[in-house]
Amino acid sequence: MIDKNKKILITGASGFIGSNLTELLIDKGFKLKILVHYNSFNSLGNLKFIDSEKLKKIEIIRGDINDYNFIEEITKDINIIFHLAALIAIPYSYNAPSSYFKTNIIGTNNILEAAKKNKVKKIIHTSTSEVYGDAQYSRINENHPICAQSPYSASKIGADKVAESYFNSFNLPVTTARPFNCYGPRQSLRSIIPSIISQALFNKGRIKVGNTYPKRDFTYVEDTCNALISICGKKNNEGKTYNIGSGKSISIDELIKTIGNVLNIKIKLTKDRKRKRIASSEVDNLLCDNKFIKKDIKWIPKISLNEGIKLTSKWIINQKEYKTDKFIL
Numbered sequence: 599m600i601d602k603n604k605k606i607l608i609t610g611a612s613g614f615i616g617s618n619l620t621e622l623l624i625d626k627g628f629k630l631k632i633l634v635h636y637n638s639f640n641s642l643g644n645l646k647f648i649d650s651e652k653l654k655k656i657e658i659i660r661g662d663i664n665d666y667n668f669i670e671e672i673t674k675d676i677n678i679i680f681h682l683a684a685l686i687a688i689p690y691s692y693n694a695p696s697s698y699f700k701t702n703i704i705g706t707n708n709i710l711e712a713a714k715k716n717k718v719k720k721i722i723h724t725s726t727s728e729v730y731g732d733a734q735y736s737r738i739n740e741n742h743p744i745c746a747q748s749p750y751s752a753s754k755i756g757a758d759k760v761a762e763s764y765f766n767s768f769n770l771p772v773t774t775a776r777p778f779n780c781y782g783p784r785q786s787l788r789s790i791i792p793s794i795i796s797q798a799l800f801n802k803g804r805i806k807v808g809n810t811y812p813k814r815d816f817t818y819v820e821d822t823c824n825a826l827i828s829i830c831g832k833k834n835n836e837g838k839t840y841n842i843g844s845g846k847s848i849s850i851d852e853l854i855k856t857i858g859n860v861l862n863i864k865i866k867l868t869k870d871r872k873r874k875r876i877a878s879s880e881v882d883n884l885l886c887d888n889k890f891i892k893k894d895i896k897w898i899p900k901i902s903l904n905e906g907i908k909l910t911s912k913w914i915i916n917q918k919e920y921k922t923d924k925f926i927l
């Protein structure tokens with residue numbers, strides 16, 4: 599259990615997972631400071647979906663994790679950090695790898711260095727299942743070799759190694775959480791489940807996707823956030839890594855059929871070359887071995903894929919900007 603007197607910083611709070619984690623922690627009554635990436639529109643990103651009365655209870659800071667002095671300053675009164683800020687879109691990482699290396703590796707280094715300097719008591723560093731590359735055996739446990747199949751993956755491997763080195767070299771209390779694919783309300787239309795749902799709902803069931811053979815293990819965002827909170831609340835797990843996943847994988851083909859069935863929409867599928875990942879960069883199968891997290895912190899996912907698709911669709915149907923007949927690269 600996390601002590602309610604501790605002050606928590608969330609980076610990446612305006613993002614998909616970060617905004618859901620922020621709302622969950624506000625609802626649980628925690629003291630929060632959240633970091634929103636500075637932008638000239640004064641946009642709060644996904645935080646706009648949270649009731650303004652709730653947001654009044656927390657401190658919102660705008661800035662950039664690439665600025666060490668700024669990060670050192672804002673972590674002075676912080677006891678716990680959930681570090682989620684990152685560049686995450688794999689396709690863009692092919693075009694602009696160095697910005698991924700900068701934000702994801704150096705940005706993470708800034709967070710950890712500031713945490714060390716300010717004696718932060720616990721840091722949850724968010725990794726990704728993409729660090730494993732293609733499964734060399736399945737299910738993928740935390741000891742599976744890592745392989746950088748995309749610049750995004752390389753940048754997250756780099757970040758994980760920085761975290762590992764800060765634990766080993768400086769005894770920094772950092773724990774790594776490695777979510778497999780996460781989905782739910784507020785996720786970008788670039789991601790597979792919102793993309794399929796919005797095309798099915800708003801484009802008369804006509805769906806364009808890239809490769810449909812890869813298999814992924816999907817977890818509903820509330821389950822992922824609860825896993826992050828439980829990992830943080832567990833004592834003596836510094837230096838450890840936890841996979842977060844449902845333990846079930848599904849191909850994109852099967853996923854499209856499932857979404858069609860849940861929404862009761864007849865799907866007409868076309869493949870789009872522009873959306874395909876380069877063959878050697880595509881990761882065919884990511885299936886989570888979640889034995890460690892189940893045993894160590896007693897976490898189990900509560901929302902089934904069908905239920906999660908219903909909840910996500912119910913949210914998407916009310917969002918103006920998701921009403922598109924196009925899909926986003």
Ligand SMILES: NC(=O)c1ccc[n+]([C@@H]2O[C@H](COP(=O)([O-])OP(=O)(O)OC[C@H]3O[C@@H](n4cnc5c(N)ncnc54)[C@H](O)[C@@H]3O)[C@@H](O)[C@H]2O)c1
Nearest residue numbers: 610612613614615616635662663682683684726777779780
């Ligand atoms: N969504 C998934 O399925 C998934 C799966 C595994 C791991 N993850 C990891 O979870 C974390 C959150 O992912 P998400 O899906 O919520 O992504 P997201 O893109 O919705 O959120 C990332 C946030 O980081 C912020 N950010 C980017 N650069 C920044 C900078 N320089 N300074 C400050 N903030 C910056 C962005 O503004 C954004 O709000 C990431 O670390 C990602 O690698 C996500």
